[in-house]
Amino acid sequence: MPRTLLTVAAACALAFSVSVPMTHASADAQTNEGRFHKTAATRLIDTRLSSGPVAKGGSLRVPVAGTSGVPAVGVKAAVVNITAIDTSATGWITAYATGQAKPWTSAVNFERGWTGATTATVPVGSDGSITLSLGNASANVAVDLIGYYSTAADTTELGSLALIADGFRLSDTRQTTGPVPGGATMVQTFRWDNPIAKPTSVAVNLTAVKPEAYGWLTAYSGATVPKTSSVNFTNGRTVANYTIVPVTDLGGGTYGFSVHNGSAGATDVVVDLLAAYYDNPNGLGFVYNNVAPRRIIDTRVGIGAPKAPIGPDSVLVTAPPADLYGQFTLGFTGTITGVKPTANTYITQYSGMNADPGTSNLNLVAGQNQSNGFGTTSRIDDQNKRYLSLYNQSGSVDVVEDVTGRFDASPELIANWPNLPGLTQPAKGFSAPAPRIVR
Numbered sequence: 001m002p003r004t005l006l007t008v009a010a011a012c013a014l015a016f017s018v019s020v021p022m023t024h025a026s027a028d029a030q031t032n033e034g035r036f037h038k039t040a041a042t043r044l045i046d047t048r049l050s051s052g053p054v055a056k057g058g059s060l061r062v063p064v065a066g067t068s069g070v071p072a073v074g075v076k077a078a079v080v081n082i083t084a085i086d087t088s089a090t091g092w093i094t095a096y097a098t099g100q101a102k103p104w105t106s107a108v109n110f111e112r113g114w115t116g117a118t119t120a121t122v123p124v125g126s127d128g129s130i131t132l133s134l135g136n137a138s139a140n141v142a143v144d145l146i147g148y149y150s151t152a153a154d155t156t157e158l159g160s161l162a163l164i165a166d167g168f169r170l171s172d173t174r175q176t177t178g179p180v181p182g183g184a185t186m187v188q189t190f191r192w193d194n195p196i197a198k199p200t201s202v203a204v205n206l207t208a209v210k211p212e213a214y215g216w217l218t219a220y221s222g223a224t225v226p227k228t229s230s231v232n233f234t235n236g237r238t239v240a241n242y243t244i245v246p247v248t249d250l251g252g253g254t255y256g257f258s259v260h261n262g263s264a265g266a267t268d269v270v271v272d273l274l275a276a277y278y279d280n281p282n283g284l285g286f287v288y289n290n291v292a293p294r295r296i297i298d299t300r301v302g303i304g305a306p307k308a309p310i311g312p313d314s315v316l317v318t319a320p321p322a323d324l325y326g327q328f329t330l331g332f333t334g335t336i337t338g339v340k341p342t343a344n345t346y347i348t349q350y351s352g353m354n355a356d357p358g359t360s361n362l363n364l365v366a367g368q369n370q371s372n373g374f375g376t377t378s379r380i381d382d383q384n385k386r387y388l389s390l391y392n393q394s395g396s397v398d399v400v401e402d403v404t405g406r407f408d409a410s411p412e413l414i415a416n417w418p419n420l421p422g423l424t425q426p427a428k429g430f431s432a433p434a435p436r437i438v439r
Contacts (some may be wrong), residue, residue: 018377031152034160034287036277038147038201038246041226042068046142053138058416065128074154075124076219081144083117084110093138098125103293104304105402109337117231119242119373121333123290135242144228149288160200160277164377166350167359170271176434179266185438186381188257203275208267210231215263225260238363254360272359285413297401309396328409334402337371338364343395352379352389
């Protein structure tokens with residue numbers, strides 16, 4: 001049985017879609033448990049316009065349920081972009097469910113004077129809100145809603161299933177169009193040749209490379225650029241952020257989304273695809289489940305890995321704690337942080353099922369801490385143990401990783417478990433042409 005999950009995960013990663021015969025439960029028999037719901041990109045709070053900076057050690061309650069198109073009940077976790085602005089010192093933000101004890105984890109890590117963002121998946125408290133707590137510094141905070149994961153109590157339309165896979169580079173303007181000018185928009189399209197499982201959103205790692213001015217990138221779908229940000233950057237500093245963006249069905253198996261450069265200067269843009277969310281009438285796929293926020297790797301103190309930084313051109317293979325996952329768990333989501341890198345470098349997180357996918361999750365500047373959200377699949381061995389791999393390009397760097405959720409097989413997928421090898425089909429084709437720039 002462990003080999004079956006490994007086979008399915010590998011096949012899904014290669015296909016980046018699930019192609020299955022329509023032989024199981026109808027949509028009417030399915031529930032919203034663990035499904036993803038995209039929302040209009042909305043700024044939930046910006047303390048610059050309300051309460052002012054959150055004090056060192058202070059906290060900020062952010063309502064989610066019942067706001068911005070989110071139902072009042074049935075909300076399991078919120079996917080939010082958290083931006084720390086004009087930080088007073090090196091510090092961090094911890095995000096957690098309101099009413100729960102503050103965990104020893106971090107969602108955003110920053111340097112003094114820094115403005116930057118991390119996308120986090122945060123469990124929602126019983127009152128429908130999340131809490132952000134400032135550690136070691138004061139800062140203004142902006143929170144943008146990206147989407148949410150539901151419980152079975154959500155009676156709105158059925159949400160999307162998840163497929164988490166090793167990364168795939170969609171585009172790199174350094175090799176195609178050249179930098180995206182300030183105020184311009186990059187239109188990214190891709191083909192998904194699967195008529196059954198249709199994508200609704202994609203999870204991407206979005207990187208601004210050597211921007212010429214202070215600014216931000218906004219990933220979105222539709223005709224209007226929302227007043228939110230996906231990546232915040234300063235002049236000359238390469239910065240990445242994980243986000244989930246809705247896609248538009250352009251017909252004929254082609255889907256797309258846009259990336260707007262909100263700065264006055266040009267920047268190169270790299271887009272790495274990390275996951276797809278899709279509608280499947282069979283209910284075959286993966287759903288999200290909360291876990292108590294937990295630190296699973298900290299190379300500074302030897303948690304989940306040797307007590308030593310990752311060296312240059314090196315891979316660290318770790319095994320998440322066995323009580324963190326179940327028999328049908330494929331992957332995890334949370335925050336990864338690079339601590340005191342000795343050189344400019346990047347870190348790639350991947351399953352280890354295949355070679356390093358040639359993507360990046362963290363882009364680091366020597367001496368400066370940086371965090372990013374992640375969603376990753378895992379390698380599974382014959383004993384059903386999970387493994388994660390981290391590659392460091394240059395210098396040495398300590399790595400901290402906190403997990404807030406996991407992706408498990410849906411009830412429909414579990415019910416078909418004995419027959420799973422026959423449910424996946426070879427990839428019909430996933431491809432991404434060069435983006436185009438709209439001024």
